[in-house]
Amino acid sequence: MPSSTPQAPATQEAPAATQEAPATTQEAPAAPAPFVEFRDVWLAYNPTLEAQGHYAVEAIDLKVARGEFIAIVGPSGCGKSTFMKLSTGLKAPSRGEIRVDGRTVHGPLKISGMAFQSASLLPWRTTLANVMLPLEIVEPYRSQLKSRRAEFEARARTLLARVGLAGYEDKFPWQLSGGMQQRASICRALIHEPQLLLLDEPFGALDAFTREELWCILRDLQASQGFNVILVTHDLRESVFLADTIYVMSRSPGRIVLRREVPLPRPRDLDLTYTPAFGEIVQELRSHIGALKKPAMEVSP
Ligand SMILES: Nc1ncnc2c1ncn2[C@@H]1O[C@H](COP(=O)(O)OP(=O)(O)OP(=O)(O)O)[C@@H](O)[C@H]1O
Numbered sequence: 001m002p003s004s005t006p007q008a009p010a011t012q013e014a015p016a017a018t019q020e021a022p023a024t025t026q027e028a029p030a031a032p033a034p035f036v037e038f039r040d041v042w043l044a045y046n047p048t049l050e051a052q053g054h055y056a057v058e059a060i061d062l063k064v065a066r067g068e069f070i071a072i073v074g075p076s077g078c079g080k081s082t083f084m085k086l087s088t089g090l091k092a093p094s095r096g097e098i099r100v101d102g103r104t105v106h107g108p109l110k111i112s113g114m115a116f117q118s119a120s121l122l123p124w125r126t127t128l129a130n131v132m133l134p135l136e137i138v139e140p141y142r143s144q145l146k147s148r149r150a151e152f153e154a155r156a157r158t159l160l161a162r163v164g165l166a167g168y169e170d171k172f173p174w175q176l177s178g179g180m181q182q183r184a185s186i187c188r189a190l191i192h193e194p195q196l197l198l199l200d201e202p203f204g205a206l207d208a209f210t211r212e213e214l215w216c217i218l219r220d221l222q223a224s225q226g227f228n229v230i231l232v233t234h235d236l237r238e239s240v241f242l243a244d245t246i247y248v249m250s251r252s253p254g255r256i257v258l259r260r261e262v263p264l265p266r267p268r269d270l271d272l273t274y275t276p277a278f279g280e281i282v283q284e285l286r287s288h289i290g291a292l293k294k295p296a297m298e299v300s301p
């Protein structure tokens with residue numbers, strides 16, 4: 001079992017009833033339904049692995065509030081990308097249930113957008129055309145594209161401007177730096193205004209300065225648009241700077257072994273990363289991850 005049972009975030013807790021309230025109204029009002037919920041989710045990648053009891057992730061239980069930003073951290077191979085595939089319906093659980101926005105997930109979710117470590121822009125398309133791509137695929141945009149093209153294009157241009165890419169709309173990916181490509185990839189993930197943004201190591205390949213710049217861009221986009229984010233990262237500072245709640249996964253098979261809320265006030269700016277309060281949370285997470293890695297190192301030749 002996970003050493004710390006994940007619970008609903010503090011924002012979901014019902015307010016305590018006042019002493020003056022009559023007995024009949026003392027019951028706390030029901031907490032709002034979580035936006036993402038994993039109920040005892042297990043995944044084996046194929047029936048043979050399942051028959052052998054080899055699961056990539058095990059017994060995942062968590063509740064994410066609407067608008068919450070969560071980060072998943074853990075050692076390589078622990079199941080972070082698997083968790084993402086489950087969250088967006090690209091993989092169905094072997095056991096358990098995943099609910100997003102009140103519905104059980106049965107297939108790929110239209111309300112999600114994804115970005116990965118590699119920007120994977122199409123080299124023959126301009127930046128603008130790359131950002132517009134989901135609108136050519138995802139309904140209802142696909143059928144509306146002809147009649148609303150100007151509006152959609154304006155939306156893409158606004159997004160690109162927000163991430164500092166105004167003036168680069170007509171450039172091709174090979175004319176952009178790695179950081180610029182990653183910004184365009186985030187715009188592509190957001191163009192259809194998803195309620196859930198999934199980011200799998202999106203800044204992993206970037207230098208430290210560019211990474212911090214993109215943290216701030218993501219922070220601002222999320223603050224203004226209020227979408228949920230699930231961020232997978234190896235970078236503990238990144239998780240503490242951006243997330244409301246951090247989940248630490250154990251070595252494979254991945255289980256959630258720690259749920260850590262980040263009580264640092266928002267808006268957060270980069271100066272915060274040099275404060276003792278920030279450093280303490282990073283250190284706490286590091287000690288958990290270190291403890292997870294030790295047994296693996298002992299048993300591995
Ligand atoms: N398509 C697949 N078929 C079989 N096993 C898989 C498949 N994809 C992943 N796995 C296994 O599932 C486990 C979790 O993999 P996953 O990619 O989720 O890890 P991760 O935490 O994202 O790792 P990293 O930090 O290196 O990206 C690993 O043991 C991996 O070998």
Ligand SMILES: [Mg+2]
Nearest residue numbers: 080081082200
């Ligand atoms: Mg991965």
